[in-house]
Amino acid sequence: MADFLFHKVSEAEKKQIQKQAKVLMDKFSQRLSKIGKQIDDPLIERGEGERREGGEKIDFSRKIMFENAPNKNKDFFVVERKSW
Secondary structure (H helix, E strand, O other), X not given: OHHHOOOOOOHHHHHHHHHHHHHHHHHHHHXXXXXXXXXXXXXXXXXXXXEOOOOXXXXXXXXXXXXXXXXXXXXXXXXXXXXX
Protein backbone atom coordinates (compact mmCIF):
# COMPACT_ATOMS: atom_id res chain seq x y z
CA MET A 1 0.00 0.00 0.00
CA ALA A 2 2.90 2.33 0.62
CA ASP A 3 3.70 2.28 -3.13
CA PHE A 4 0.49 4.19 -3.88
CA LEU A 5 1.09 7.03 -1.46
CA PHE A 6 2.39 10.38 -2.66
CA HIS A 7 6.11 10.87 -2.39
CA LYS A 8 8.76 12.92 -4.13
CA VAL A 9 10.13 11.10 -7.13
CA SER A 10 13.88 10.81 -7.38
CA GLU A 11 15.76 11.10 -10.67
CA ALA A 12 16.33 7.33 -10.72
CA GLU A 13 12.59 6.71 -10.30
CA LYS A 14 11.82 9.22 -13.07
CA LYS A 15 14.13 7.36 -15.45
CA GLN A 16 12.59 4.03 -14.47
CA ILE A 17 9.07 5.39 -15.08
CA GLN A 18 10.14 6.79 -18.46
CA LYS A 19 11.60 3.41 -19.47
CA GLN A 20 8.43 1.59 -18.40
CA ALA A 21 6.28 4.07 -20.32
CA LYS A 22 8.46 3.69 -23.43
CA VAL A 23 8.22 -0.12 -23.30
CA LEU A 24 4.46 0.09 -22.89
CA MET A 25 4.06 2.52 -25.79
CA ASP A 26 6.34 0.44 -28.03
CA LYS A 27 4.31 -2.71 -27.34
CA PHE A 28 1.10 -0.84 -28.04
CA SER A 29 2.37 0.61 -31.33
CA GLN A 30 3.59 -2.83 -32.47
CA ARG A 31 0.19 -4.39 -31.80
CA LEU A 32 -1.57 -1.46 -33.42
CA SER A 33 0.54 -1.80 -36.55
CA LYS A 34 -0.57 -5.44 -36.89
CA ILE A 35 -4.16 -4.34 -37.35
CA GLY A 36 -3.29 -2.76 -40.68
CA LYS A 37 -6.72 -1.29 -41.42
CA GLN A 38 -6.91 2.39 -42.07
CA ILE A 39 -10.15 4.26 -42.60
CA ASP A 40 -9.70 6.75 -45.42
CA ASP A 41 -13.31 7.64 -46.12
CA PRO A 42 -15.83 8.97 -43.62
CA LEU A 43 -18.14 6.31 -42.21
CA ILE A 44 -21.27 8.43 -42.52
CA GLU A 45 -22.30 9.71 -45.89
CA ARG A 46 -25.00 12.34 -46.03
CA GLY A 47 -26.56 13.86 -49.08
CA GLU A 48 -27.18 17.08 -47.24
CA GLY A 49 -25.95 18.24 -43.85
CA GLU A 50 -27.32 20.76 -41.41
CA ARG A 51 -25.28 23.59 -42.89
CA ARG A 52 -24.70 24.67 -46.44
CA GLU A 53 -21.38 25.86 -47.79
CA GLY A 54 -20.56 29.19 -46.22
CA GLY A 55 -22.02 28.40 -42.79
CA GLU A 56 -25.61 29.21 -43.70
CA LYS A 57 -28.01 27.14 -41.61
CA ILE A 58 -30.63 25.01 -43.40
CA ASP A 59 -34.23 25.50 -42.35
CA PHE A 60 -34.84 22.44 -40.18
CA SER A 61 -38.50 21.97 -40.92
CA ARG A 62 -41.26 19.61 -39.90
CA LYS A 63 -41.01 17.95 -43.31
CA ILE A 64 -37.38 16.99 -42.73
CA MET A 65 -38.19 15.70 -39.24
CA PHE A 66 -40.94 13.42 -40.54
CA GLU A 67 -38.81 12.20 -43.47
CA ASN A 68 -36.12 11.04 -41.02
CA ALA A 69 -38.47 9.43 -38.50
CA PRO A 70 -38.59 5.62 -38.82
CA ASN A 71 -42.04 5.24 -37.23
CA LYS A 72 -44.61 7.94 -37.72
CA ASN A 73 -48.33 8.52 -37.95
CA LYS A 74 -50.03 11.32 -39.84
CA ASP A 75 -49.02 14.08 -37.42
CA PHE A 76 -47.10 12.20 -34.71
CA PHE A 77 -43.92 10.24 -34.13
CA VAL A 78 -44.56 6.70 -32.93
CA VAL A 79 -42.05 6.09 -30.16
CA GLU A 80 -41.53 3.54 -27.42
CA ARG A 81 -41.42 4.90 -23.91
CA LYS A 82 -38.76 3.42 -21.66
CA SER A 83 -38.37 3.69 -17.93
CA TRP A 84 -34.89 4.81 -17.05
